[in-house]
Amino acid sequence: MIVTLVDYGAGNLASVERALERLGAATRRSESPDSIERAEALLLPGVGHFAALIRGLDVRGLREPLRAAIRRGVPFLGICLGLQALYESSEEAPDVPGLNIFDGSVQGLPADVKLPHMGWNRVRQLRESSALRGVPDGAYFYFAHSYAADGADSRVVATSCYGVPFAAVVERENVWAVQFHPEKSAANGAAVLQNFLRFPQ
Amino acid sequence: MTLTRRIIPCLDTDGARVVKGVNFVGLRDAGDPAELAARYNAEGADELVVLDIAASRDRRSTFLETIRNVAAELAIPLTAGGGIRTLEEARAVVLAGADKVTVNTAAIHDPELLSRLAEEFGSQAVVLAIDAKRDGKNWKVYARGGRDATELDAVDWAKKGVSHGAGEILITSMDRDGTLSGFDLALTAAISTAVRVPVIASGGAKSPLHFFDVFTEGRADAALAASIFHDGVQSIRSLKEFLASRAVEVRLPC
Numbered sequence: 418m419i420v421t422l423v424d425y426g427a428g429n430l431a432s433v434e435r436a437l438e439r440l441g442a443a444t445r446r447s448e449s450p451d452s453i454e455r456a457e458a459l460l461l462p463g464v465g466h467f468a469a470l471i472r473g474l475d476v477r478g479l480r481e482p483l484r485a486a487i488r489r490g491v492p493f494l495g496i497c498l499g500l501q502a503l504y505e506s507s508e509e510a511p512d513v514p515g516l517n518i519f520d521g522s523v524q525g526l527p528a529d530v531k532l533p534h535m536g537w538n539r540v541r542q543l544r545e546s547s548a549l550r551g552v553p554d555g556a557y558f559y560f561a562h563s564y565a566a567d568g569a570d571s572r573v574v575a576t577s578c579y580g581v582p583f584a585a586v587v588e589r590e591n592v593w594a595v596q597f598h599p600e601k602s603a604a605n606g607a608a609v610l611q612n613f614l615r616f617p618q
Numbered sequence: 619m620t621l622t623r624r625i626i627p628c629l630d631t632d633g634a635r636v637v638k639g640v641n642f643v644g645l646r647d648a649g650d651p652a653e654l655a656a657r658y659n660a661e662g663a664d665e666l667v668v669l670d671i672a673a674s675r676d677r678r679s680t681f682l683e684t685i686r687n688v689a690a691e692l693a694i695p696l697t698a699g700g701g702i703r704t705l706e707e708a709r710a711v712v713l714a715g716a717d718k719v720t721v722n723t724a725a726i727h728d729p730e731l732l733s734r735l736a737e738e739f740g741s742q743a744v745v746l747a748i749d750a751k752r753d754g755k756n757w758k759v760y761a762r763g764g765r766d767a768t769e770l771d772a773v774d775w776a777k778k779g780v781s782h783g784a785g786e787i788l789i790t791s792m793d794r795d796g797t798l799s800g801f802d803l804a805l806t807a808a809i810s811t812a813v814r815v816p817v818i819a820s821g822g823a824k825s826p827l828h829f830f831d832v833f834t835e836g837r838a839d840a841a842l843a844a845s846i847f848h849d850g851v852q853s854i855r856s857l858k859e860f861l862a863s864r865a866v867e868v869r870l871p872c
Contacts, residue, residue: 427738431715435690464717465740533742533785535816536621536839537664537869557622557869559664559695561717561742579621601695601717603659603871 673701689715
């Protein structure tokens with residue numbers, strides 16, 4: 418399986434590429450709407466601002482090809498901002514429409530904790546998770562974000578807590594999304610990426 | 619559930635090799651950056667910092683190569699910096715594989731640099747490094763690797779840096795750096811209580827108790843050290859086991 422990394426112009430794709438290559442996977446970067454349409458598996462990494470990611474996708478004409486690929490059942494993994502982009506909108510940029518794969522909006526973490534939420538936190542598994550197969554409940558992952566999706570939703574398979582509980586892993590059929598950075602989360606992160614590479618075809 | 623306290627080894631380099639010195643002077647060779655990075659990654663370091671303390675223009679490409687070599691060894695976050703003056707220089711460091719960039723002197727002269735970096739990479743990728751020295755009841759900020767005194771108060775500068783977009787503060791006590799006499803707890807606590815972003819304490823670490831103190835009394839979110847890790851005086855694993863035994867939450871790799 419070749420993993421196509423969605424390149425929207427701002428993300429640092431190199432660390433995800435290195436992590437996948439370490440697991441023996443082949444990767445390529447999306448260069449055009451075509452490359453999304455042909456992809457066997459898609460990975461949307463993301464750091465920075467919600468609006469920058471969405472505008473980066475729109476400017477390159479990648480929004481509709483991405484939504485179509487997800488509807489076709491192409492395995493999809495969103496990381497960090499790549500999770501948040503799947504929702505209708507984000508408080509970080511209320512006027513910028515998200516990819517609208519999941520209902521609901523992304524909210525800022527509470528103001529009474531230090532932000533960004535940056536560092537290693539535990540991930541609690543609420544139900545059986547394909548992304549976390551083989552990863553112990555309560556395992557540590559590396560986070561770096563100030564916004565998050567609601568942890569109470571039925572698609573949320575694992576949560577983390579920082580001021581409030583929030584969605585750490587969201588799964589719906591072929592769409593997996595994680596708020597942490599598996600590519601920077603040592604052995605536990607590698608396990609999540611390995612699970613994605615073994616996504617049932 | 620809460621964030622663990624982070625242990626961060628730091629590789630001070632002359633661009634190509636890891637070097638070390640006391641109170642910012644008297645440098646000597648301490649090893650290969652990629653080799654040390656691989657070791658710390660395996661030992662359970664939570665992040666790694668690599669700094670170009672020479673920061674000379676003509677060796678910039680060498681340092682970028684060092685970042686690439688270090689990043690290739692890591693499955694944990696990497697912060698890089700030293701002499702970064704512009705958005706373009708920061709971008710080169712990010713493209714070479716750094717997840718975060720540190721800025722120091724350039725931000726003192728142009729605080730808007732922090733805003734430009736935060737806009738481009740997000741605040742979580744912007745670390746304001748501050749070198750500070752005790753001055754009466756307060757601490758003064760020094761520029762150019764501790765060589766030039768400024769008029770800035772360290773606590774005020776940290777607050778201002780955060781308001782301009784810094785997502786983390788790396789505070790180095792010049793009084794303690796290289797002395798192995800423990801972190802400056804008062805300085806670290808003063809910064810940590812003044813800002814709403816994570817604070818990394820640096821300078822003076824030797825014993826596990828020093829780390830315990832900086833995470834409790836010093837209120838640090840992370841602690842950075844160099845030579846005690848490079849020399850094998852202190853293993854990261856045993857340091858973390860000590861902290862865990864004292865009820866400081868740390869990530870213990872299996």
